[in-house]
Amino acid sequence: MTAVVAPDAGAHEGTVTRRHRSARGTLGVLAAVTAVAATMPFVLPESQQAVAIRVLIFALLATGWNLMSGYGGMFSFGNAAYFGVGAYADVVLLVGHGVSPWIGMVVGAALAALLAVGTGYVAFRYKVKGAYFALATFAIAEMLRLLATDTTWVNGTIGYHVPLLAEESWWMFQFEANAPEYFWIGLALVVVAFLAVLFYLRSKAGRYTVAIRDDEDAAAALGIAVMRYKLTTMALAAAITSVAGAFYAQYYLFVDPDIVLGQTQSIQAIVPAVVGGVGTLWGPVIGAVIVGPLSTVTASLLRTPPDALSFLAGRSGLDVVLYAVLVIVIVLVLPKGLYGTIRQFVLDRWRSR
């Protein structure tokens, strides 16, 4: 059921030295990419800042999903649950009790990890797998959404407004609209998530996780504590996803059950990862850079339809049609995602040389 793209992190690589060299390389690239990305608030036109933030949120979501589903082989279709827990932990503590969003973020991550461990334990204990696991995660996210909708102490469907402050505050995580700080914080969170995944995959737990994904029975036969490593992976993935939720809440300043616990977030966690390359370190990031602006690009291309399509004037939907076609084409043409496919191509060329 899962992608069989070989992981970047040296799970399959033999020697310690080789692994270390590869790690240094990845870190070097990460540093370079981060440095380039950090200039974005100055480079991008101001009107695209919101899109840049969306890219960061997608990258966080997809990184979390990719760890769990790509590397861990546990296909989730309900990451909205973790995203929503992160967002709600943030706003409930902040709006209700004046607690700093940074603390809310940590609390949210802990709660999301707990939720993941609980769900995972029951699911794995009863061998819920593959598409069934996906549907179970979906059902849990939906149940949380319905619960939030009907629960008055989290404001039901009214949701939460993050109150506007008179002045900027790092501690309360609020800056002027469009301030570059939002982008930098988001970027830092993506980098931290990326590093967390990188080092996790290089640790014993991470290598076991990939081994379990590739052949669970063999791993179990070798004495690997399958349940423990699966749950650890899910917990980390959930924590990363919940951080995306907290960041979302602080940037968008409004949270309600449909927004943060709805199906959309679960889908938005998957699309960038698949487009970029499932089971690769860079795939989710690259996918986010492509998918984030995609709908904006299609919308702006077709806001005023070309003359050939003037009969469609006054009708809507064309931009989403184009977006859907692009997604379908990417999935069809790039079975391993953009990064996965290119890497495969390069590796093949390299080997045959």
Next chain:
Amino acid sequence: MGRRTLPLLALVCSVSLAVAGCGGGSTGSGNSGGTIKIGTLHPLTGPYAGDGQQMENGVKLAIDDINAAGGIKALDGRKLELAGGDTQGKPDVGQSEAQRLVTEGVTALVGTYQSAVSANVAPLAERNKVPFVIDISGDDGILSHGYKYAFRMQPRNTVFGTAGAKYLQEISKAAGKPLPKVAYLHESTAFGTGVFKAFKAEAEKAGITVDPEITYDAASVSDLTTQITQVKASGAQALVVTGYYKDGVLAAKAVSTVKPPLDAVYGIANGAFDQPQFPTDAGPASAGYFDVNYHLNDKSPEATKFAQAYQAKYGQPPRTGAALAYDSVRVIAAALERSKSVDGSKLRDAIADTDLTPLTLNDGPITFDDKGENSTALPALTQVVNAKPTVVYPAEFATAKVTYPAAPGA
């Protein structure tokens, strides 16, 4: 090429691709000559596309009319220009579209139809000091945060609930059939609950018992027969319904199937009962249905002119949403004449001083209170007469007489 440089290459490629794609948005300046951009945020795709399109058309019509009349005279006849945004019915998309429009230099924003989207856009408008005129979005909470730059045209949910109770009590009493007990069926989110609570408070003051309260999930409901059977079993003399279009039609169909002995089916802020296509979709059983909602002032010649112009241009009759969007642009244009400036804070002050007769039912010219609520917005009571929702109350706006009791389908 080694595998180390590969991610960098791929990333650079995709970034440049993305940036190239983004480049499309031109950054117009809102402050020097040229046109004045009005940003719109409506759901042009997704489940609410039908209404979103109507409202977008309302804005277009207003801009055309104002430009045809010479633009903004206080600003040397500068013309208005539409900068459209599609919220897709999603709050986060709405907010990033708003962000895009603001940075493209729009002078004001109009939108958004859904409360959750407006709640997302309002703080953004506030922080960017761009006036935001809400045409439709009923949730009281949106303007309860002290925002200075957000204004609302339509009556908010609690106003509907309160007026709904008042009107119902008045017309039933006038007909000599006062109501001891009404049943209330509403969708279960903040919208339905908010209207219900306001109704209940007002109705109980007038001595009407509100029981039972029955809720349903509008997103997933596909039949309301059981709920209407509960209404029938309760012995209530009237049924009040708050919800959206699809569920409104379902309620009407269930009423015609179950046939509860009711004096009236009475919508409050109901998305169906006042819509022109409702009698077609619900069939003859829809005769006599009431709805308390915003509505075009059919007695005003301007509103008639607007309806004709809309029909001529877009080939269908306008819904009130289109009129509210139209008026929103008029409010902004009139404020521009007074502020003589496109500066956000000056324009905001001018909008706060609005004094303009709307196309919709009103208690006088539009004036905004200190929260930004249109304090003269007046809910109308419509009734389906000859397969057409018609204003029947308050009497000065009525184009037909109230029929009460109005047993459903009779």
Next chain:
Amino acid sequence: MSTAEALTTRWRSVPAAPVVAIGLVFVLIAAALLKSGSGTITGQAVLTGLVNGGVYSLLAMGLTLIFGVLDIVNFAHGAFLAVALFVTYQFVSTTGANPYVALPIAIAALFALGALAQWALLNHTMGRPLESQLLLTLGLSLLVSNLLLLAFGGDPLSVAVAGDHGVNVLGAVANQTRLVAFGGALVLAAGLYLLLGRTRLGRAIRAVAASRQGAGLVGIDVRKIYVLTFGLGTACAGAAGMLIAPFTTITPTAGDQFNILAFVVVVMGGLGNVAGALISGIIVGLVEQLGGVLLTGQSPLFGVFLVFILILVARPQGLFGARS
């Protein structure tokens, strides 16, 4: 138990679980009676639940075929349902005929559409990981509903059946059109059951579901069977769409609300189990209605999802499959 066997589950293999499920329904009925204190309300909830459940079954039968045989989690099923609604609408508004005349047209059109989708798109991703197909069907769903939006606009439309009226069934009422849809579900289930069990095509489909390689070895064109199966599954959505058109508000996104419920039904019934889908659909419909009477102010879907998770955990092979 393999999917192939599940496709023709015999009643002899019916284990205790369905009995428990049906027992649960009776408990719910008793509880609803106590809570509402009214036989009329409970009776109505039961009838509405049955009839609504029939609609869920209609959709789920097509989905279970696709899920069971092709192993595709098809999120475009709801969008296909919407296509059928619009086919019916278009037919009625051009010809003015009775909507039920459109039934064969809707079935044929949707069969063609489904077969085309499988042939042109999904056949290229068979054997690929779950996420590829999921994303493909999500993309397809987005594409289809927005093409409908482009073509028909977003305003709600309706199709009326002349003389539709409430029919009294033991004190409860249901619209004639809804009863017809329920009957349609039963007929469709019987038809599918016979098709899978008694025809060459059915045997080939079951063979492919059991083993792709094996079927290939005995000379079955596996890709063709995939195309036909997806077409067949989508044709069920076509029938469902036409049958619910008379009591549904027709919009491009009208099918979306059924998507998730249909998956719940599929899993409850067991992969590829048509009869299981029929019965599970009805159980879901009943749980939803009775739950609505029992838990006022709570979304009845909560209970449905809870039951769903319990089934996943306790009986992943579905209520109507034997434990493997």
